[in-house]
Amino acid sequence: MIDKKNLRTPIVCVMGHVDHGKTTLLDKIRGTTIVSGEAGAITQHIGATEVKIGVIAEKLGDPKLIDHFLVPGLLFIDTPGHHAFTTLRSRGGALADLAIVVVDINEGFKPQTYESLQILKRFKTPFVIVANKIDRIRGWISQKDLSFAITFKKQLADVQFRLETKLYELVGELYNQGFAAERYDRVTNFQKTLGIVPVSAITGEGIPDVLMVLIGLAQKFLEADLQYSSKSPGVGTVLEVKEEKGLGTTLDIILYDGMLKKGDTIIIGSLGEPINTKIRALLKPRELSEIRYESKFQQVNKVIAAAGVKISAPYLEGAIAGAPIRVATEETLEEIVAQVKSEIDEVRIDTGSAGIMIKADTIGSLEALAHEFQNNVPIRKAEVGDISHRDVVGASTVEDPLYSVIIGFNVKIHSDARDFLQESSNVKIFINDVIYRLIEDYQKYVKEQQEMSEKKIFETIIRPGKFKILPGCVFRQSKPAVVGVRVLGGVVRTNVDIILENGSVVGKIKGLQAEGENIPSARVGKEVAMAIDGATVGRQIKEEDVLYINVPERHAKVLEQEIYESLSTDEKETLDILLVLKRKDNPFWAK
DSSP: OOOOGOOOOOOEEEEETTSSHHHHHHHHHHHTTTGSSSGGGOOSSSSEEEEEHHHHHHHHGGGGGGGGOSSSSEEEEEOOSSTTTHHHHHHHHHSSSSSEEEEETTTOOOOHHHHHHHHEEEEOOEEEEEEEEGSSSTTOOOOOOOOOOHHHHHOOOOHHHHHEEEHHHHHHHHTTTOOEEEEEGSOOOOOEEEEEOOOOOOOOTTTHHHHHHHHHHHHOOOTTBBBOOOBOOOOOEEEEEEEETTTEEEEEEEESSSEEETTEEEEEOOOSSSSEEOOOOEEEEEEOOOOOSSSSEEEESSEEEEEEEEOOOTTTTTTTTTTEEEEETTTTTTHHHHHHHHHHOOOOOOOOSSSEEEESSHHHHHHHHHHHTTTTEEEEEESSSSSOOOHHHHHHHHOOOSSSHHHHHHHHHHHHHHHHHHOOOOOEEEEEEEEHHHHHHHHHHHHHHHHHHHHHHHHHHHOOOEEEEEEEEEEESSSSSEEEEEEEEEEEEEEEEEETTTSEEEEEEEEEEEETTTEEETTTOEEEEEEEETTTTTTTTTTEEEEEEOOOHHHHHHHHHGGGSOOHHHHHHHHHHHHHHTTTTOTTTTT
């Protein structure tokens, strides 16, 4: 028999692509109007909203259900996309017990949707897919606040078909991502199959179903994880470090275990030694309101997990978002300080002597950013904090343009760093508050740099070329010889030596003409007049001879080993023949 008193509130993280309706969904659940007051209707910072079980029972249309629920409610974490999931950390992994991935049923999966799925898979967090905006399906007749099962039956057959079609497009895409999925009311085992709940965050249709599925998942699969002692010392994670008028530096935190009391000694993770301070005040938002949007908070003497709470205390300036916060007593002080320091030290990101630098606003987002980049890009340095003068000076000493780069997630550039950047043009900085955009921007930059590098190589490297002296087209025999030629492969250009098929050098191309105009080069298939210095027709060369550009050994090495795939098919064929010719006498030529 499970004792309700020993179950804390499950923590639910809301994830998904921008503008797919995350905050609107929470607004409908909590009955607030946060979206209307927020720039672009997109959540900009991390927040927490506690929804009591009584409110959920009312949303489900049956207040008596409260007697059948074990958990005391749900604590929703409203994130600005996928990255904040990892900012909410507990020792050894993610803080969230459950997650919602919101998808616009009409738009389908977007980059942040895919990244959310990968993060949830990585942390093995149970989640549900909320297929939002069903009210925008053509022909849909809205039934305000009804469950999906009821509103679906009220739709015309062709509208039902349209919804099912869009739903199974999601099912197919989830299958491609390694998930078995089905509409929630057809799922028999939520451990093996993801539930998809069609909803409208605007009309409220399907919202009762989302709450029911979340409560069901929590009670079926999380009972052991939700066991806690309300009297044990509090354990939490810092959401945000903020300056509040009249209070100074404060912390918005999620308490996920135990109790916090006014006057408690707390240990908080920082970039240096852990902070040791006492709680001056505990400030909670009103029920069903959201911690970031409160201008007036209610002072409380104690808070029990799970809850979002603001802490006022001295010496909070060095605290960082994503850091652990723990209550300590005189007996446990040394042990707790060591534990908190260990948790911060565990945030190890593999770095090397070469690579990019990454900066982020929180520990968790630094980890998430590093995880995404480490798959393909070496990291030289990874730190929490804004981009400083020291950072840009360090990046300016890196010679490789692909690595003289600073990637900044949700950070600012210090003014002295900006001044230095105006003088140093070799440092490239990318700043964004969406990880996938940073990745895209860096990948685009790398591609541009590689194209520029290849262009420079192509401009300076002597490339392979093959041509034939045409019969009846000897215009001058020597000093220089002038003959008509057809380019058989690659490219011919002026001021390069030419060789016969036996490898002997016979002269240098002095000039090229086409239709009476001087040209610097000619490609395969072209017929041009060629002036050859040092050769005499009838001696070193004759009509119908096939000749090759004499590519220098170091150039041939670059062509074969570095840019071979960038060559055209005829250039590759010409280079291959040249290498065979050269390696007859020296097998190690250009190797």
